Amino acid sequence: MSSLPTESAVRVAMPQMGISVSEGTILEWRKAVGDHVEADETICDVTTDKVDVEIPSPATGVLARILAEPGQTLPVGEPIAEIDTGDDAPANGAKPSRSGENAPSGNGDGGDVGDRGAFPSPEVDKAPGAGETDRSGFISPVVRRMADEHDVDLATVEGHGVGGRIRKKDVIAFIESAQPAVARPSRPLHTESPYVPDPPTPAVANGNGDGRREPMSPMRKTIADHMVHSIQTAAHCTTIVEVDFSTVAKRRAELKPAYAEKGVPLTYLAFVARAVVESLEEYPALNSSVDGDEIVHHPDVNLGIAVSLEDGLIVPVIPKAQRLSLEGIAAAIADVASRAREGKLAPDEVQGGTFTITNPGQFGAVLATPIINQPQVAILDLEAIVKRAVVVSTTVATADGAKRSSGDDVSDSIAIRPMGFLPMSWDHRALDGAEAARFLGAVKARLERGMA
């Protein structure tokens, strides 16, 4: 272990303290630079994860240099000090360290080094550096957490643990003594939180720092409350049909100029609304409400039309819509929509709806699953009408005029048609899928026939 860096100086190395020990930490120097040391006299204490060891001087002389400070950890074999043997010791007289290669290894023969004697004693972890170094700066996990939770400035807490360390106990005592009247009642001192396997991922984008915050507008708040209430109340289910709007488009082109003269804009929505109202009379289950354990069937179709506003959404109601013709519905939609955007609706015009139509298709959307407008049981969604390649079947007249079996008389071809989806969310508490599908089928059939 020891070597001779110069003729008169003997190097002291970190000794091998056991087969499995690869490093040691200087605890304390018993000798200062300049002190005279005898061979085998202890010059410093070293600790490892297994044992504490006294390091003897390999030679008689003067402690010339200290190469490792207390607390420093060095690999086995690294120099920790130099002894100047001067003239009073033979240059070659370094005796092998007792803790060096001749020391019993901590593992192989069960021997322990140091003052524990020749046999091993039960293994107990020692508190690192107990009572020796200032440990007031070390903060344990629980102390850190409790200080954060209770806004405790740890610099003001007196530590009573080893080396002045602040213990959990000290923090509890500090909190209890600090503000007995003010701080305590609101928050329990220390809660036993159940173990959560994965800590919640920090919300980077929504973090406290960056995003601009603004309070919800009253309308936003109302919509938020209604939507959450609905999704938590109704058993939402969405059924979708696809409608060929060719006939509607044709009818609309025919009727539009005459309507325009009367100041009535004729939209696809008006056709859909009319088809819905007629079909609701045929399938009244869709024109109802759920009230507790009862289903309320409504005699009139009070048709809600969702109108999007700059900062929200409102659903004015067209009462007794079953009494209105296509023209009447078209006029009513135009009327409520314009007044809704101007903010001129009367309070009772947004109440009492029995079925709602929403029309995000005007913005190009092709599919959605709308949320039911409570306490209604269904909401129908008119999506964008776009040209799609579809398969159309036409009946072919045969030469003999007789119909043949198994579809030979039907000819399929691909055509370009204005198509649109009608998704409808409905409340599975009030009705079942077959009823919803039949209703949608009726709406589809009416639209594909071209209405009145």
Place this chain on the structure above:
Amino acid sequence: MSTLEQTEARPGGSGREAEQHPDADLTYLEAISDALRTEMRLDETVICIGEDIGAFGGAFKVTDGFIEEFGAARVIDTPLAENAIIGAAVGMATEGLKPVCEMQFADFIACGFDQLVNVAAKLHYRQGVAAPMVVRLPSGGGFSGGPFHSQNPEAWLLQAPGLKVVAPATAADAKGLLTSAIRDPNPVCFLEHKGLYRNVRGAVPEGEYAVPIGKARVARGGSELSVIAYGSSVHLALDAAEELGEDIEVIDLRSLCPLDVEAILASARKTGKVLVAHEATRSCGVGAEVSALITEHAFEHLDAPVRRLTAPDVPIPFSPPLEQAVLPQPDDMKEAIRELLAY
């Protein structure tokens, strides 16, 4: 299966009624005999098999009088061949019996290791066949038994998935856990500490009595420091806590596989300082596992490093003073607790 129904009819693990099942004052060893005898009387598929357990009544007299009551067909004396004992038990278990093997000393499990860890432990995994068997392992030192008769082999067993491992510390748990071990459809290793055999006694419910496997016991409640222990170390911890007069919690694990992780973490979170104590050697032992669990799942509740009090990684010496030096002693326990309290 009638025994199973009877267990379920009395819910709550400790499930017993004072009138029907008054407590008897038994030693740890008598409690083990009591559990065996009770289960053998209730269920004729329960069989004992081992060396000298019949005519001689067992090296420690656990099965004293059994051969007279149950006959040589159910109390089977074997040659000195642990692999044969456990191998035969595996065969019995797969054919519908519930064998309870006795290793004369836990150390000898090494001779039956292949049948235990490779056959019994993996039978259900490989072939879907249950092996409802118990291996009783008289373990531990403290009586100058030397390196072949004093070991605590639990860590070997815990590395064999498929085995359950229990280690009771009290007479009542010795009976209750052995009952549960016999009724369990898995191979269960039952560590019975020889040092507790005649030194520990207590109230033991009479008649059927089962303690669920996998549930730790709070042997002593406290809030300053937790000693998590099992077997003989529980008593070491309880005595030290009593003598020191400090607010110390002692958790008796009772079951080493499955471990009661919830109880371990709850206690660690409560006190923030944990000493894990066992008589078995240190490295890769139960203490290492418990310590790892705590640092993984309760780190933010810790006020000190989790520490261990164990035997060092050496064989158990024959010489009494040397053995005392190796096995954790009352003073070691007190010193470890004091140091951790002061931290």
